[in-house]
Amino acid sequence: MRRGVSGRPFRALYKAQRRMLGRASTGWMYPLLAVAGVAVIRFLLPEAYRETASLLLAMFLALGMSVIATAAVMHEKENGLLPAFYISGVKPWRYLLSRCCYAAVAALLSGCFVLWFGDPAVIRIEKGAVDWSALLQGNLPRLCMGAALMILLSVCSVCLAMLPALMCETLGGYTFSGAVLAVLLCGPAAWDLLSPLPQGFLFHPAVLAGRLIRSPEMLTRRLTLEPLLMPLLSFALFALLCLAIGRLCAGGLLHGKGGASA
Amino acid sequence: MIQVENLHFAYRRKEPVLQEITFGVSQGEIFGILGPSGAGKSTLMKILIGLLPRYGGTAMVMGQHCDSLKASFFSRVGVDFEVPSLFERFTARENLEFFRSLYSRPCFQVDDMLHQLGLTQHADQKVSSFSKGMKTRLNFARAVVNNPDLIFLDEPTEGLDPTSAAAMKNIILGLKGQGKTIVMTTHNMQDATDLCDRVAFLSAGRIAALDTPRRLVMKTGAAHLTYTYVDNGVEQTRTTPLNRTAEDNVLSFLLKANRITSIHTDEPDLSKVFTQVTGGRLEP
Ligand SMILES: Nc1ncnc2c1ncn2[C@@H]1O[C@H](COP(=O)(O)OP(=O)(O)OP(=O)(O)O)[C@@H](O)[C@H]1O
Ligand SMILES: [Mg+2]
Numbered sequence: 001m002r003r004g005v006s007g008r009p010f011r012a013l014y015k016a017q018r019r020m021l022g023r024a025s026t027g028w029m030y031p032l033l034a035v036a037g038v039a040v041i042r043f044l045l046p047e048a049y050r051e052t053a054s055l056l057l058a059m060f061l062a063l064g065m066s067v068i069a070t071a072a073v074m075h076e077k078e079n080g081l082l083p084a085f086y087i088s089g090v091k092p093w094r095y096l097l098s099r100c101c102y103a104a105v106a107a108l109l110s111g112c113f114v115l116w117f118g119d120p121a122v123i124r125i126e127k128g129a130v131d132w133s134a135l136l137q138g139n140l141p142r143l144c145m146g147a148a149l150m151i152l153l154s155v156c157s158v159c160l161a162m163l164p165a166l167m168c169e170t171l172g173g174y175t176f177s178g179a180v181l182a183v184l185l186c187g188p189a190a191w192d193l194l195s196p197l198p199q200g201f202l203f204h205p206a207v208l209a210g211r212l213i214r215s216p217e218m219l220t221r222r223l224t225l226e227p228l229l230m231p232l233l234s235f236a237l238f239a240l241l242c243l244a245i246g247r248l249c250a251g252g253l254l255h256g257k258g259g260a261s262a
Numbered sequence: 263m264i265q266v267e268n269l270h271f272a273y274r275r276k277e278p279v280l281q282e283i284t285f286g287v288s289q290g291e292i293f294g295i296l297g298p299s300g301a302g303k304s305t306l307m308k309i310l311i312g313l314l315p316r317y318g319g320t321a322m323v324m325g326q327h328c329d330s331l332k333a334s335f336f337s338r339v340g341v342d343f344e345v346p347s348l349f350e351r352f353t354a355r356e357n358l359e360f361f362r363s364l365y366s367r368p369c370f371q372v373d374d375m376l377h378q379l380g381l382t383q384h385a386d387q388k389v390s391s392f393s394k395g396m397k398t399r400l401n402f403a404r405a406v407v408n409n410p411d412l413i414f415l416d417e418p419t420e421g422l423d424p425t426s427a428a429a430m431k432n433i434i435l436g437l438k439g440q441g442k443t444i445v446m447t448t449h450n451m452q453d454a455t456d457l458c459d460r461v462a463f464l465s466a467g468r469i470a471a472l473d474t475p476r477r478l479v480m481k482t483g484a485a486h487l488t489y490t491y492v493d494n495g496v497e498q499t500r501t502t503p504l505n506r507t508a509e510d511n512v513l514s515f516l517l518k519a520n521r522i523t524s525i526h527t528d529e530p531d532l533s534k535v536f537t538q539v540t541g542g543r544l545e546p
Contacts, residue, residue: 012363016349084347084404087311088364089336255313 159246
């Protein structure tokens with residue numbers, strides 16, 4: 001058995017992805033864009049802000065992460081790197097998780113950043129001082145919950161993004177499937193957000209994440225588990241499904257399947 | 263090291279690419295796989311490294327079946343794919359450092375490898391600005407960076423100038439000297455003759471011939487001697503088999519009379535064997 005494999009290949013793959021995408025475009029741009037987006041909503045729609053910010057952020061994350069993941073995989077595919085990873089003993093799980101790791105970091109950064117500084121409900125300033133008691137009484141768990149959901153959501157989208165990366169051989173195909181993925185990931189969430197109709201149960205990651213974050217339980221800082229149980233469970237199931245799909249596709253990719261391979 | 267028995271393979275919904283392949287490679291040997299384009303050389307290699315697990319028959323490498331390879335296999339194997347597999351946006355050194363970091367066993371020093379392959383000057387240049395030959399050399403370095411015991415090389419000298427090709431061949435022989443087993447494909451018959459202990463000719467998915475290059479060459483028949491002389495002001499050419507020169511009275515006479523104007527032998531070589539066993543043309 002190979003020993004000491006835990007950290008090194010994983011970190012190397014993670015770093016390589018960052019380098020490949022270019023430092024400027026991803027390291028800083030993503031959280032900055034997220035903050036800018038939320039700031040704009042806050043000024044343009046101060047009423048709807050509390051409801052929409054977190055959901056918009058979730059959609060933004062899902063879309064951004066899936067595009068970044070597919071772009072990275074396509075780049076590796078075009079350069080015939082995937083079989084080289086395979087022969088270096090990179091396992092599909094490790095490959096997938098190194099991709100998810102990036103998404104998780106971005107989710108954590110932008111999610112926390114925006115919720116913390118952008119949401120008036122999380123931090124309240126009273127008489128020029130931060131209201132720590134309100135923060136500790138319920139906003140902190142809410143923040144953690146929101147961040148966890150953001151991470152899970154972006155990990156799910158990365159896993160799903162492995163599918164078009166595996167299927168498409170051309171840039172055109174990739175762009176097309178990227179658009180389809182965007183519609184699939186964000187369309188229902190947007191509909192759920194904007195529709196004046198009573199909102200029914202929609203089994204969709206972005207919708208579920210958005211709902212959980214802005215559910216009355218969370219907004220009123222009364223974190224009781226019971227009403228959250230069903231959405232959480234279904235969301236967990238969805239996450240497992242995404243992971244399974246991602247693992248399968250990563251295995252196929254490392255074996256040089258889906259064209260443009262060595 | 264490698265045992266293959268009655269191996270069959272077909273890509274999905276396609277005609278069979280490989281049929282009834284049987285051979286073995288022992289430790290410390292350089293084994294060549296030769297054959298025309300599309301004969302299935304790269305496919306055979308991909309099966310042996312586990313990239314194409316849906317094959318029929320038996321294929322075992324280092325005691326493991328090729329459809330279920332374990333982690334220990336990958337740390338001991340290096341593969342030079344026919345298409346360069348490098349990060350275009352990294353420099354040569356960064357590429358090697360990256361692939362080195364995927365292994366936990368002791369690897370070769372990056373600077374030593376770059377030096378041996380004549381890439382020291384270009385170590386900090388981005389791979390996207392490399393020429394084809396430079397990429398081929400770096401790709402070779404990538405393949406052997408983990409100091410593997412078994413090395414697969416798919417056309418390692420393709421696109422190299424004669425000097426680089428000679429250097430590359432020396433490195434390959436050096437690796438053999440360290441006891442490593444090497445399986446390589448090539449279209450260059452001279453390289454195959456210089457490097458390989460045994461070669462297999464693949465033709466239409468089957469092994470058409472398998473032996474040492476020397477014995478294969480001998481089997482195609484003796485070499486011929488061709489000489490020219492001037493008779494009554496007209497240049498004449500005659501050919502005689504090398505093993506029958508004593509019976510050629512004209513030759514004996516001309517030799518004694520110092521009348522031969524040119525003489526040369528056409529040694530049979532692997533190219534001839536290639537044409538004979540595959541019935542096709544040799545790629546340059
Ligand atoms: N991914 C694939 N899907 C379907 N058929 C394939 C695939 N790869 C190769 N083939 C077919 O398998 C046959 C053997 O291909 P292979 O690449 O092994 O040839 P080769 O001997 O390596 O040729 P070359 O000397 O040109 O590299 C060819 O007829 C090719 O069309
Ligand atoms: Mg080939």
